[in-house]
Amino acid sequence: MKVKAVRLHGANDLRLDEFELPEIKEDEILVKVVSDSICMSTYKCAILGTKHKRVHEDVADHPAIMGHEMAGDIVKVGAKHQDKFKPGMKFTLQPALNYKGTMWSPGYSYEFFGGDATYCIIPAEVMELGCLLEYKGKAYYEASLAEPMSCSIGAFNAAYHTKMGVYTHEMGIKKGGKLAIMAGAGPMGLGALTYALHRDIRPSMIVVTDVNQERLDRAAHLFPIEDAKKDGIDLHFVNTGKLEDPVAYLREMTGGTGFDDVFCYAPVAAVVEQSSGVLGRDGCLNFFAGPTDNQFSAKMNFYDVHYNSTHVMGTTGGNTADMIESLELTAQGRINPAVMVTHIGGLDAAAETTLNLPKIPGGKKLIYTHISMPLIALEDLRSKEAQDSRYGKLADIVEANKGLWCPEAEEYLLHHFKEEA
Known part of the structure; x- marks a missing residue:
């Protein structure tokens, strides 16, 4: 065929x-x-x-x-x-x-x-x-989207913590701990955020950082701080590009303890070093963002590795169980x-x-x-309405859904836009 x-x-x-x-x-x-x-x-x-x-x-x-x-x-x-x-x-x-x-x-x-x-x-x-x-x-x-979601689910499941003198890793993020999603206002970071807020084992504090204020504003619109508070989670969005000393600021937000779990979503040396700098005792850093440069490197505090049991790891992709979890949580309306x-x-x-x-x-x-x-941003659908009324119909659906794509929008698209032969 x-x-x-x-x-x-x-x-x-x-x-x-x-x-x-x-x-x-x-x-x-x-x-x-x-x-x-x-x-x-x-x-x-x-x-x-x-x-x-x-x-x-x-x-x-x-x-x-x-x-x-x-x-x-x-x-x-x-x-x-x-x-x-x-x-x-x-x-x-x-x-x-x-x-x-x-x-x-x-x-x-x-x-x-x-x-x-x-x-x-x-x-x-x-x-x-x-x-x-x-x-x-x-x-x-x-x-x-279950596949990209499964990548973040896998990263959360692969995180681990230790106890002094015990040679067994406790798998997963720390329950009730403090979690940072660095450079996290992009698509994968937001996927991680919706999962962190609604999974069974949750942190008590989540900080999402980025240097793009527009992306942070969109994240804050999609994930209201008040809603997270109702679920017992202290949620913050921080523009590290506006801070003189991002590490000091972020550590102060934790009360000086640092973070239990840190996910780095950008292959940028400065972000990696910030991620290392904000780790608390036994903090787990997941370098999630895969670089194209096979010589990519950044500084990490090895004093803390030795004396404070901080550790770094990386994950790429999830497994079938992570995919199934993603599909189930989506079907339940939790993520x-x-x-x-x-x-x-x-x-x-x-x-x-x-x-x-x-x-x-x-x-x-x-x-x-x-x-x-052609590729079109959801926020630009309305601007195409004059030349094609179908874009206006899509815009109506998306705007009624907090600006997000949704099943109704997909159904309209598949039924009203020309199918390739």
């Missing part, structure tokens, strides 16, 4: 290709992709090409379909999997496969498997690893992944958006693969 997909041919070489998809084998599944959110990791893959750890050396001859935060419908199921999966089921998946010691993943490593496509083939290893998940919710975008989304677009906008991702302000860019639409 003829399909369209954004594929990687080499470093900085993304193309919207039309090509023939082969027939599925008995251990494969054919799916229709409906939504895919663009990850900063996809940008890193696109600019690095074969220098990226997940990209195969012969990508020029066998281009890789981009995108790994996908959701859609199962179309055809190979004989081996017909007992569990049926045509018509909605799906999402855990892309961190870790199959037989490889780093292969959809969106980086496969010629016929990725999210920036109209249709794709899910290979046998995904089912073998239990990474193909049936999605029973209504909105496809919530399933797409809202839409806080990450600021732009929508069609498949024809995916390549340019990916290659220019760091230059485009805002949060997550959500692609609908059967829609032809």
Whole structure:
């Protein structure tokens, strides 16, 4: 069958290709992709090409379909999997496969498997690893965003704490502790915030820092301090760019104890050093933001490592249990992944958006693969109303939902915007 997909041919070489998809084998599944959110990791893959750890050396001859935060419908199921999966089921998946010691993943490593496509083939290893998940919710975008949400969930679950003289780690963030999300007013930071506020084990204090006041203001609008207070959480938004000594200021906010858990969401040396500086005794620092520079480094206080048991770690991606937790919390209305989304677009906008991702302000860019639409910020929908009344209808829905994307907006989009042939 003829399909369209954004594929990687080499470093900085993304193309919207039309090509023939082969027939599925008995251990494969054919799916229709409906939504895919663009990850900063996809940008890193696109600019690095074969220098990226997940990209195969012969990508020029066998281009890789981009995108790994996908959701859609199962179309055809190979004989081996017909007992569990049926045509018509909605799906999402855990892309961190870790199959037989490889780093292969959809969106980086496969010629016929990725999210920036109209249709794709899910290979046998995904089912073998239990990474193909049936999605029973209504909105496809919530399933797409379950993957980035699972990354932050995994980071929270991977945090650990210690006790003097005891050689056992207590896993997870400290219950009732003090938590900082550094450079955290971007999409992934806001995903972490909605999770921190509504998970079962919560801190008593959360501080979100950034140097962009507009992003901080949006975060404060979406997460009112008064609401957090009702749940027993002392929430603060701090612009460290306006502070002469950010570390001293943040430590003073904690009463001088420092933070129990710190998540660093920017691969910037100054932010890493601030993150190290605000750690309290036995503080756990998760360097969440993956750099493109393989020589990236920053200072860390090793006096505190030795005498105050501070420690650093990093996580990339989540596991299947983290994905399931994300989907369950979303279905329960406890977390809202839409806080990450600021732009929508069609498949024809995916390549340019990916290659220019760091230059485009805002949060997550959500692609609908059967829609032809330029990338547009949710806040700009109203400005397009004069030329196309459908944008005005979308603006009505979004504005009635605190400026956030929502199931009603997705449903309108899928029903009223032209589908690619």
